[in-house]
Amino acid sequence: MQHSQEPIRTPRLILRQWQPSDLPVYAALNADPEVRRFWPTLLTRAQSDEQAEGFQRHIEEHGFGFWALEVPGVAPFVGFTGLMRVDSSMPFAPGVEIGWRLAREHWGKGYVTEAARAALADGFGRLGLSEIVSYAVVGNEASFSVMKRIGMNRDQAGDLDIPGREALHRRAELYRVHRNQVNAANGNSR
Template identity: 55%
Template sequence: MPTIYQPETPRLLLRQWQPEDREPFAAMNADPEVMKYFPRTFGREESDRIAQLCEELIRQLGWGFWALELKETGEFIGFTGLHAPTDPLPFVPCIEIGWRLAKSHWGKGYATEAAQATLKVGFEQLHLEEILSFTAVGNHASVAVMQRLGMEFVEHFEHPALPEGHPLRPHLLYKKVNPDLVN
């Protein structure tokens, strides 16, 4: 049985998924503004499958895309964490860092705060050499988080899961190298 990591910050708990997270997660995934840089929104059934997969991966690995809880209220506000992408991306195998927050929690620094705690787990506990992040060109908010995390731009690439000509196909790739490995 792996160690289950549950990083936290002064304001946030990154934790295993709970049944009560399903409804607010589905609402977030159905919000066209939250999903602006994804090919589509998700309905409840698909959203529940994603949450179940996140939960199972955390159970198997001890880490993954954690549910993000606001400590002050216990409210589910999104997710942040690490993931091994399975799409045929030009840079896999790799570990990516990602986040998605409910719109009502944008602009409060939660994504950066949770991602910093995630990087700490990735580098200090999992001893990863590097962590990548990628997003559609034009997703300035996510790029700003990547930059605040000290990630460096690597390249533009075309996301192979999206058809040629799709407006979200052009992507940006960023990375952060484990600071313990830098001379």
């Protein structure tokens, strides 16, 4: 597996390594109750910085991760999208997941779908992955819609419990996409 840290570019976006200037914006995003509605808690500035630093380390170590998402000419940082190794505590580990989080003022513009398609292409191309998964708490229809738009299918095993989460934020739906499915799905319009 090639360990590249080069930015991934799409027609409107850049998926890149994190920068210090991203941290205050990321902290504000993680302090927004609407953005964090499907997570157990809001994050403090220290927790948010620690999480971003973990994402940066993952990219440095593995050549991929949850990339900082930039919209040139609009905003230098709007959130993240990318691929990450699944935490070993998850019931579907080992594997690689696709994930995203976006500041609320940038919702509804297709950024996550565009960035997620680029991340899938990188995962199935450069990284040579055969499958990528994603999950979201039951009720998170916006994330489920993105998963479907990028060609993912709900896992037939049904819902799962996320370890260490309280009941309200524990139950999740798991989606999967295989390398041979992504080309057909991503030919669809945004």
